[in-house]
Amino acid sequence: MTPTPDPNVPKEEPSPADATVHAQMDAALKGMRKGKPPRSRRDHPPGGPGGTGEKVQFHPGTVVSLTGEDVFIELGPRFQGVIQLTEFESPPKVGDRFEFTLVSVQDGLWTLSRKEARLLATWQDLAPGREVDAKVIGYNTGGLELKIGPVSAFMPASEIGLDRVEDFQAFVGQSMRCEVRELNRAKRRVLLSRRSVLSREREHQREASVKSLSVGQVRHGRVEKLETFGAFIDLGNGLTGLLHVSNISHQRVEHPGKALTVGQELDVKVLEVAKGGQRIGVGLKQLQPDPWTTVAERFPPERVAKGKVVRLAEFGAFVELEPGIEGLVHISQLSADRVKKVQDVVKVGDEITVRVQSVDGKARRISLSRKTPRGSLIGSDEDVSAEDLKQHLRTALPATTLGALLQKALDAKKKE
Numbered sequence: 138m139t140p141t142p143d144p145n146v147p148k149e150e151p152s153p154a155d156a157t158v159h160a161q162m163d164a165a166l167k168g169m170r171k172g173k174p175p176r177s178r179r180d181h182p183p184g185g186p187g188g189t190g191e192k193v194q195f196h197p198g199t200v201v202s203l204t205g206e207d208v209f210i211e212l213g214p215r216f217q218g219v220i221q222l223t224e225f226e227s228p229p230k231v232g233d234r235f236e237f238t239l240v241s242v243q244d245g246l247w248t249l250s251r252k253e254a255r256l257l258a259t260w261q262d263l264a265p266g267r268e269v270d271a272k273v274i275g276y277n278t279g280g281l282e283l284k285i286g287p288v289s290a291f292m293p294a295s296e297i298g299l300d301r302v303e304d305f306q307a308f309v310g311q312s313m314r315c316e317v318r319e320l321n322r323a324k325r326r327v328l329l330s331r332r333s334v335l336s337r338e339r340e341h342q343r344e345a346s347v348k349s350l351s352v353g354q355v356r357h358g359r360v361e362k363l364e365t366f367g368a369f370i371d372l373g374n375g376l377t378g379l380l381h382v383s384n385i386s387h388q389r390v391e392h393p394g395k396a397l398t399v400g401q402e403l404d405v406k407v408l409e410v411a412k413g414g415q416r417i418g419v420g421l422k423q424l425q426p427d428p429w430t431t432v433a434e435r436f437p438p439e440r441v442a443k444g445k446v447v448r449l450a451e452f453g454a455f456v457e458l459e460p461g462i463e464g465l466v467h468i469s470q471l472s473a474d475r476v477k478k479v480q481d482v483v484k485v486g487d488e489i490t491v492r493v494q495s496v497d498g499k500a501r502r503i504s505l506s507r508k509t510p511r512g513s514l515i516g517s518d519e520d521v522s523a524e525d526l527k528q529h530l531r532t533a534l535p536a537t538t539l540g541a542l543l544q545k546a547l548d549a550k551k552k553e
Contacts, residue, residue, distance in 0.1 A: 151311060152328055159436035163487065166530070167238070176243070195238060196214075196237050197237075198211060198249070199233070199234050200230065200231050200233045200234075201231060202228070206221055206223070207221070208221070208222055208225070208229060210237065210467055216247075217247070218246060219246055219248060220248070220249040224252070224405075238250050238292055240430065260288060260529075263285070263327065268317075268334060272312045272313075273310065273313065275309065276308065276309060278293060278305075281305060283313075285327065285329075285437065289327070290326075290327035291327070291328060291503070292330065293313065293330060295332070296329065296330035296332045297332065298332060311458070313331050315330060316334050333476070339375045339439055342374050343373055343375030343376060346414075347410070347414030350407060352409060352410060353405070354407045355406050356372050356378075358404075359401065360400060361377065362401070363394050363399060365383075365392060366381065366382055367385075372417070376414065376417060378405065379406070379416070380420065381418065381420075382398075383418070384418075386422050387425060387429075403418035405420060406424055421435070426500065428459065428462050429461075435459075436497075438494065438496065439492065440493045441490060441492050442454035442490070443488060443491075444458045444464070444489060444505075445486065445489075446485050446489060448463075448485065450479070451471075452467060452469070454471065454483050456489065458491075464502075466489075466507060467506075472514060473513055473514045490516055492508070493505060
């Protein structure tokens with residue numbers, strides 16, 4: 138019997154947009170190289186699935202006995218047949234009912250076959266969107282040729298996997314779970330996709346992984362891609378986290394490429410899980426000691442230290458005292474004289490001496506100055522106090538000039 142179209146089944150005719158794929162499929166099926174030597178294939182008799190003309194007749198029958206490789210079938214009163222055991226997927230039991238086609242008759246006993254009945258059942262089971270198991274039997278540059286039971290099908294190269302596949306021959310002989318993308322019984326054409334099945338499996342796996350994900354977890358990952366704003370970290374099981382550039386290190390990082398490399402494996406801390414796992418924020422510096430927790434011990438108020446100018450702003454210069462620790466020298470504290478523009482006094486890369494005015498580890502702020510409490514520039518002649526000068530006068534030689542004393546006192550101050 139020819140299958141009756143089901144009005145609930147999606148339209149089977151391909152859209153004009155798929156004409157190119159179908160043309161490639163038709164060309165691919167010609168001259169297909171087989172994984173095994175090619176063998177002749179018998180087309181369905183006229184009227185079989187997709188055919189025209191006289192319909193194939195199917196007869197129901199009941200298994201009445203099994204003798205060796207022969208299975209005897211009761212087709213009706215005084216109407217019996219025999220079929221080979223190999224035509225069944227598994228050995229049948231007495232009383233099982235199947236449909237058969239009549240092949241030939243001898244001495245009143247019909248030789249039977251289930252091939253056409255199995256083919257019809259397979260065609261009836263196929264529908265766009267349905268998942269099926271198919272076996273790869275051949276390939277060419279366009280894709281794979283497969284079998285869904287006795288039904289031939291084709292899978293374009295773009296539908297084989299989630300990523301580009303180069304070696305088609307490696308799939309020959311394999312069975313794979315696929316989705317029926319298009320079905321045309323009139324042309325006996327079946328178009329399959331493995332990519333859609335793998336995509337759904339990955340999404341299900343990702344959803345399960347998201348449920349086990351929580352803020353504060355430490356996850357192992359691999360740097361997948363670098364951008365100017367951060368790095369994408371592959372967390373496994375379909376999960377990808379964004380490591381923002383500000384969360385790479387306590388030390389300022391201008392570009393992720395200066396601290397990370399693609400393929401690098403690392404542990405990160407989950408900082409955010411939003412939109413059902415579509416947005417996952419992770420951090421690297423959160424797993425490193427925070428230098429700001431003990432900054433007050435290393436840089437107490439009035440300590441004089443050297444630092445490097447790393448950024449300029451209209452209101453002052455940011456000075457790095459150590460990796461991860463920056464302080465601000467306000468424009469009013471850059472010089473003993475009035476300063477109109479910060480860049481007139483310092484530039485990025487300059488090493489300068491500063492004095493800690495105040496420190497707030499919780500707020501991550503340090504206020505710095507290039508001036509002494511008396512208002513003179515640190516290291517200038519005015520920075521030498523009267524007491525420093527008296528001390529050097531006591532130890533100076535009689536011939537020492539006042540200028541030499543001032544210079545000596547200044548040099549001693551710089552060494553402190």
